[in-house]
Amino acid sequence: MTQTKNIQLLPRAKVSEFIESEFGISVSPKTLSKLATIGGGPVYRKFGNRAFYEKHALRDWVHQKLSAPKKSSSNLEVDP
Numbered sequence: 001m002t003q004t005k006n007i008q009l010l011p012r013a014k015v016s017e018f019i020e021s022e023f024g025i026s027v028s029p030k031t032l033s034k035l036a037t038i039g040g041g042p043v044y045r046k047f048g049n050r051a052f053y054e055k056h057a058l059r060d061w062v063h064q065k066l067s068a069p070k071k072s073s074s075n076l077e078v079d080p
Contacts (some may be wrong), residue, residue, distance in 0.1 A: 009045065018055065023062050058076040 010018055012029045019027050035041025036051060042061035044051045 008055040010055065010058070012051050012053070015026075015042075015053050015058060018065060020061060022059065025062065 002005075011043075012032050015032055016027055016029055019025055032041055036044060042053055043057040044053045046052075
């Protein structure tokens with residue numbers, strides 16, 4: 001059996017608080033639920049019928065969703 005050490009799991013209801021505190025970005029539990037159905041959300045695990053998210057996966061997901069820094073909306077190139 002595979003052992004996983006130091007997994008920090010959050011239920012969907014707590015993910016919003018975590019992302020808000022870490023990044024200042026609001027993501028509702030309803031949005032996470034929808035993304036779990038249609039795709040595009042963070043990786044999650046199931047325990048029974050409940051979804052749990054690993055903190056490192058949430059951080060990875062937010063970083064993937066964020067664009068590169070921009071000076072203007074018409075600037076399509078990455079600024080140094």
